[in-house]
Amino acid sequence: MVDDDPMSVQIVRTCIGNTPFLEASAACSSAIEATELLRTQAFDVLFLDVEMPLMSGLDLLRTLPDPPQVVLITSSQSYAVQAFEFAVADYLLKPLSYPRFLQAAQKVLETITSQRAALSEADQLPTGNTEFTFVKVDNKLVRVDFADVLYVEALGDYVHLVTSRSKLIVYSTMRAIEEKFPPQRFVRVHRSFIINLDYMQALEDNSLLIKDKYIPIGQTYLRGLLQRLNKL
Known part of the structure; x- marks a missing residue:
């Protein structure tokens, strides 16, 4: 309280x-x-x-x-x-x-x-695979290849996995996504966004660009993001 x-x-x-x-x-x-x-x-x-x-x-x-x-x-x-x-x-x-x-x-x-x-169901799935995972969508398990995921967005009690071909609505938490997705490829940039660094096109001020989507960068995540970038 x-x-x-x-x-x-x-x-x-x-x-x-x-x-x-x-x-x-x-x-x-x-x-x-x-x-x-x-x-x-x-x-x-x-x-x-x-x-x-x-x-x-x-x-x-x-x-x-x-x-x-x-x-x-x-x-x-x-x-x-x-x-x-x-x-x-x-x-x-x-x-x-x-x-x-x-x-x-x-x-x-x-x-x-x-x-x-x-989360309990997710814990029962095979772990350690850095190429793909399975997520529960409408009572069925759907394979998601990490290489296809552009970013993850939190929306209320769900997350949206946005891929190059579709958008999947998954009942999960951002913390669970961080734990399951390979950290060498994905980074959290905002309380509501996790991005795939492979698709990041530009960074300016407090936002970054993936495809045609501008994603906000939280101040608490900016330093960690900059450390992950291969900058000249």
Whole structure:
């Protein structure tokens, strides 16, 4: 829980206490305090206020390369579009009601359960092959040759594997993609993008070009990307 209002924190804590599958692990009174906690500890879900001094909840999300499931809690509807851009699990308005909180919590639980099941299936597939992998698409396993993948884009609870011939929608996480795809060929350049270095055509300012797609580069990934490039 991250909120600068102690009363709001207590309300969320009470809602968590009434939800059997949730446990309150930590509470922070500012986004700055939460930054260090999220860097050193793993959490399944983050209940996050938007409007806080010095650093907003959305500012906090921009600093997290691989955030947990996020439920935004705010008194204003004006942040809904930005919440969608961050692919948050849900968006709750204050004053908070328990039925609406429970609905959001159940949505998070379903997503996490599905992600873990998908990762478990992936772990059972043969590993160590640097030429191809199999991904689950519409209840069937589809072969994907790494040489054909242009980039991977995170979209909500799914990833899009964009190849030279098609776009596959796969239920997975970016972390799982990083673990399964050969690191000598693929590099993460943004919280929402992993690229195939073989297809990178140009880099300018904070974006790069693959085919006709401009892909943003996150500041936390720029140095690592530059180190991978064979520059004159």
